[in-house]
Amino acid sequence: MNPLGESIRVLMNRRALNGAQLAQEIGLSQTSVSRILTGHSKPKQVTLTRLMKRLCVGADEEQMLLRAFTGTAAPAREEPVDNDAQNAAEERERVERWLEARTQAIIFKQAVAHELGKRAIPYTQDVCKGIASVDFLIEAGGKHLVLECKFNVSRDFDKSLGIAKLLLDSFACETVLVVVPFSGTFADAARALAPAVRVVTVAEAIEYAASFRQENAGVQT
Structure with missing residues (x-):
């Protein structure tokens, strides 16, 4: 059973998206999306954030996706994201937030x-x-x-x-x-x-x- 993949599929149906459309909108290849849906890999944090922004409407759907993400089997490797400018900017922003929090502490x-x-x-x-x-x-x-x-x-x-x-x-x-x-x-x-x-x-x-x-x-x- 792949809770994350099932949750993503449910949300894709609600948003009327297919795998190719979702892949394009979150910056992954269609193959990478397929591997996430089947449980052969898990999304990185930046990809999860994009999935939530694109698929989730309301806190209930966000919580559903988060719960499914934390239940992903540990052996699954993280699926790499495309090395584009948007990914780089989001990753830099995430690291800067972490550094700021550590410095404040x-x-x-x-x-x-x-x-x-x-x-x-x-x-x-x-x-x-x-x-x-x-x-x-x-x-x-x-x-x-x-x-x-x-x-x-x-x-x-x-x-x-x-x-x-x-x-x-x-x-x-x-x-x-x-x-x-x-x-x-x-x-x-x-x-x-x-x-x-x-x-x-x-x-x-x-x-x-x-x-x-x-x-x-x-x-x-």
Whole structure:
């Protein structure tokens, strides 16, 4: 069974398109489209985006195609797209968006480090332990506080909370702070994990870290 191919066929019928027409409109050869439809290959991200733009009308159809895409068998190789100017421009735009997001995350992390330094709060940055890693680890009186930075709160925030929960055990800490640039309803999902996992702004994280240091500075282990 080929869920992606079947979904594409359904949408092609709805849009009254044949394989040759679809191939021309999304920048693939007719053979490549045929291989995708039969499950012998899978589309690259840029091709999937074009398929959605051409075939999908509404969020329901987009979700149908996305679900089918994620269910594509892993062994299928990616079907190459034609090396034309449009493909090159779209690929460059995708890479630039990824670089911008990564740069923003790094700048945000540097800002958190700067604020910790201003308050003279000692920390260790980029700590790895087994398969786990944290952005900032603060120790006081034998206790640990973890700070995990999350700049892009609109993407995979639930996954960030899941990671924070795992870090509680990996780093034997009572609290993990997920540091975000601003408050919002996205933090509601963390309420069930409180007080072990807290979603806080930079200012709130610094105050929490300062209190943590002060409360545990004299604790002996």
